[in-house]
Amino acid sequence: MRQHVNPLSRFFQQPLELPQPAALFSDPALPIHLDIGCARGRFLLGLAPLQPQRNHLGVEIRRALVAAAEEERRGLGLGNLRVLFCNANISLEAWLSALPADQLELVSIQFPDPWFKKKHHKRRVLQPALLLAIAAALAPGRQLFLQSDVLAVIEPMVALCEASGCFERPAGDQQPWRRDNPLPLPTERETFVLSQGLPVYRVLYERNSAPLPTLQTLEEWLEAADNPATAPAAAPAATTSQ
Numbered sequence: 001m002r003q004h005v006n007p008l009s010r011f012f013q014q015p016l017e018l019p020q021p022a023a024l025f026s027d028p029a030l031p032i033h034l035d036i037g038c039a040r041g042r043f044l045l046g047l048a049p050l051q052p053q054r055n056h057l058g059v060e061i062r063r064a065l066v067a068a069a070e071e072e073r074r075g076l077g078l079g080n081l082r083v084l085f086c087n088a089n090i091s092l093e094a095w096l097s098a099l100p101a102d103q104l105e106l107v108s109i110q111f112p113d114p115w116f117k118k119k120h121h122k123r124r125v126l127q128p129a130l131l132l133a134i135a136a137a138l139a140p141g142r143q144l145f146l147q148s149d150v151l152a153v154i155e156p157m158v159a160l161c162e163a164s165g166c167f168e169r170p171a172g173d174q175q176p177w178r179r180d181n182p183l184p185l186p187t188e189r190e191t192f193v194l195s196q197g198l199p200v201y202r203v204l205y206e207r208n209s210a211p212l213p214t215l216q217t218l219e220e221w222l223e224a225a226d227n228p229a230t231a232p233a234a235a236p237a238a239t240t241s242q
């Protein structure tokens with residue numbers, strides 16, 4: 001199976017209308033955990049029975065993985081889990097903005113594809129528009145969890161979250177990296193990384209009540225941060241909503 005797809009290719013730029021909770025879950029009113037880039041879904045297939053008080057939605061850009069995860073989910077009869085095919089950068093924003101207020105409890109982005117080459121950084125999943133869509137959908141106190149085994153990947157994610165001004169770390173969390181996983185199960189990538197004795201870098205954020213910066217402000221900040229030789233990357237002031 002192909003390990004990576006290019007999310008910027010024309011095929012993956014087509015927006016998909018993702019079904020709302022009423023069409024996804026047995027009890028659509030439950031709080032939602034959204035896992036972005038859930039791959040084959042084994043983490044969510046294990047988590048959903050452990051956390052029946054939440055609905056879990058995985059989104060994944062590789063269709064064959066989604067089909068396999070959904071087949072297994074149906075076999076297990078899990079009504080609080082769905083795995084959907086989409087490009088998170090294209091199709092999540094509309095879905096998130098249509099959710100009832102404060103239904104989104106947790107968003108996780110775990111071991112995202114690294115796209116190491118600088119010319120490929122725009123393929124990375126946590127882009128300014130997605131971060132703002134997540135921040136807009138999370139009520140104050142609701143959480144965003146990030147983890148990776150690659151410092152060069154998680155550091156810009158952390159810098160982007162902090163530049164947005166919309167997130168704080170819970171009081172008492174270790175810095176710069178949280179020692180423990182707040183989730184009760186490891187992902188597939190996490191299991192592999194830990195089995196190799198390699199480090200995992202984790203950050204848990206809580207949405208604060210700050211207004212969102214504009215998309216343009218955050219994009220300009222990222223451009224400057226990615227090109228430090230050409231422009232200074234001062235943190236943007238959070239002044240207006242999108």
Ligand SMILES: C[S@@+](CC[C@H](N)C(=O)[O-])C[C@H]1O[C@@H](n2cnc3c(N)ncnc32)[C@H](O)[C@@H]1O
Pocket residue numbers: 003004005007036037038039040059060061062086087088089109110111112113125187188189190
């Ligand atoms: C390295 S894997 C990690 C999978 C899983 N989270 C884990 O920790 O085992 C990253 C996953 O994100 C998916 N992905 C990458 N870009 C995406 C996008 N724009 N939208 C949805 N999924 C994406 C990839 O296809 C891949 O399955």
